[in-house]
Amino acid sequence: MAVHDQWLRASQQRLAFSKTLWQDVSLNYGDVTHAHYWRQRPQRMAYQYAIVDHLLSAAKNLAQAILKQLASTRFDDVLQLSWAEIEVLLLNQKILSAEAQQLLMLVQEGDWMHLIQLQQQTDFSVITKPQDSSGQLISARAEDDLTNPDHWPVARWIENMQNLQASVRDSMGEW
Numbered sequence: 001m002a003v004h005d006q007w008l009r010a011s012q013q014r015l016a017f018s019k020t021l022w023q024d025v026s027l028n029y030g031d032v033t034h035a036h037y038w039r040q041r042p043q044r045m046a047y048q049y050a051i052v053d054h055l056l057s058a059a060k061n062l063a064q065a066i067l068k069q070l071a072s073t074r075f076d077d078v079l080q081l082s083w084a085e086i087e088v089l090l091l092n093q094k095i096l097s098a099e100a101q102q103l104l105m106l107v108q109e110g111d112w113m114h115l116i117q118l119q120q121q122t123d124f125s126v127i128t129k130p131q132d133s134s135g136q137l138i139s140a141r142a143e144d145d146l147t148n149p150d151h152w153p154v155a156r157w158i159e160n161m162q163n164l165q166a167s168v169r170d171s172m173g174e175w
Contacts, residue, residue: 007065008169014058015161018051022154025051041150048149051158052118058161059112066099066168083107083116099168106164111157118146 025047029040060079063086067073072093078086090096090104106112146152 002068002172004065004068004172007061007068008165008172011058011061011065012165014054014061015158015165018054018058018158018161021047021051021054022158045149048152048154049118051154052115052152055157055161056112056115056119058165059106059115062161062165062168063103065172066097066103069097069172070095070100083112097171099164099171102164102167111160114146115157118152 025044029037029044029047031037034040064078067076067078067089070093073089076089078089081089087104087107090100090107093100096104103112107116
């Protein structure tokens with residue numbers, strides 16, 4: 001098994017953990033019509049921050065797999081680098097694969113940029129007033145309001161990570 005396959009598999013495992021947590025939070029704490037919805041906010045936040053952590057770990061493993069394919073970064077240990085250092089590493093490459101270009105875009109302005117920002121937050125306050133009572137599940141929200149975990153597009157982040165992993169897996173099959 002190639003080294004980049006091992007990193008892809010590690011990324012897929014982290015994504016599986018994220019999906020499981022998302023299913024649990026959606027099933028147990030996602031119904032805004034529930035009488036204790038706002039009292040359950042700390043539980044939802046704990047789940048969602050854990051999901052972000054797993055998605056970032058999946059992203060790091062996927063970045064490692066992608067960079068193992070590039071000749072000039074084959075021996076770099078991405079797991080020891082910060083996201084800013086990974087961005088610089090990508091910017092310094094003369095040629096980037098399609099996956100490496102997508103990785104750079106995700107770090108600069110895509111989903112991963114949002115996940116990195118969330119990880120850097122230090123205010124995990126659970127006090128907020130209800131926004132609305134539309135009866136929607138939190139997974140149905142598509143806002144990019146990172147100040148309120150109830151509005152995080154977690155389902156979209158998970159789906160996008162899954163699609164990227166499939167794309168990377170397919171491209172690795174061509175090698």
